[in-house]
Amino acid sequence: MRLNQPRVHPLSNDGQTPEQAEVLASLGGGGVIPAGPVLNIFRTMAHAPSALKAFLTWGNYILSKRNDLPAREREIVILRTGYLCRSGYEWTQHVEIGLRCGLTPDEIVRLKAGPEAGWSPADAALIRAADELNADHFISDATWAALLSHFTEKQAMDVVFTAGQYTQVSMILNTFGVQLDPGQTLDPDLRKT
Known part of the structure; x- marks a missing residue:
C-alpha cells in the first residue's frame, strides 16, 4: 500500500x-x-x-463476457498489472477473484515473478504484454505475435483494454489511499517500502 x-x-x-x-x-x-x-x-x-x-x-x-479473454486469463492480466503498479488494494481484491476464476495459489505467487516463472507460452505472453504495457505503454511486435499465436485479435485487444483499465484503477487506489476492506490482509510484498 x-x-x-x-x-x-x-x-x-x-x-x-x-x-x-x-x-x-x-x-x-x-x-x-x-x-x-x-x-x-x-x-x-x-x-x-x-x-x-x-x-x-x-x-x-x-x-x-463481452471481454473475450477467458476469466482466468483476464485475471492474469489484472493481477500482474496491479502488482506492477504496487496496488495492494487491487492485488488483494483480485487474488480472491483470480482463485474463483481458476488460478491456483501457486500461480498467484508466480505472477509476482513474471513471465519466466514456469508459465505456459500463452500465459507467459499475457504476463509479458502486461509488463510491456506497464513499462512502455506499448506491446512489442514479438509479444503481439506471441499473443496472436494463442488468442484471437479481439482477445489481444482485450488484453490492452484490461491492462489499461487496471492501470487506471491502480492509480486511483494508490493516489486516493483506498484502504483494504474489513477482513482483508495485505500481501507483505506490497507493503509500503
Missing part, C-alpha cells in the same frame, strides 16, 4: 447526496463482486458520482 491512511475517505451511509446514494445502491450485489457491503473503492469514488457511473460502465465491460 502506498498510503497507510486514505487521502479521500470512503463515504459512510449517512450524508450521501441522492446521486451518491443511487450509484452506491447498485453495487456489492453479485456477479464478480460478491454480495455484501459496498467496497471501499466505490465508497471513495462516489465523491464523484458521475465519474463513478462512467467508470462502472467500462469496468463492467472488462469484467463481463
Whole structure:
C-alpha cells in the first residue's frame, strides 16, 4: 500500500447526496463482486458520482463476457498489472477473484515473478504484454505475435483494454489511499517500502 491512511475517505451511509446514494445502491450485489457491503473503492469514488457511473460502465465491460479473454486469463492480466503498479488494494481484491476464476495459489505467487516463472507460452505472453504495457505503454511486435499465436485479435485487444483499465484503477487506489476492506490482509510484498 502506498498510503497507510486514505487521502479521500470512503463515504459512510449517512450524508450521501441522492446521486451518491443511487450509484452506491447498485453495487456489492453479485456477479464478480460478491454480495455484501459496498467496497471501499466505490465508497471513495462516489465523491464523484458521475465519474463513478462512467467508470462502472467500462469496468463492467472488462469484467463481463463481452471481454473475450477467458476469466482466468483476464485475471492474469489484472493481477500482474496491479502488482506492477504496487496496488495492494487491487492485488488483494483480485487474488480472491483470480482463485474463483481458476488460478491456483501457486500461480498467484508466480505472477509476482513474471513471465519466466514456469508459465505456459500463452500465459507467459499475457504476463509479458502486461509488463510491456506497464513499462512502455506499448506491446512489442514479438509479444503481439506471441499473443496472436494463442488468442484471437479481439482477445489481444482485450488484453490492452484490461491492462489499461487496471492501470487506471491502480492509480486511483494508490493516489486516493483506498484502504483494504474489513477482513482483508495485505500481501507483505506490497507493503509500503
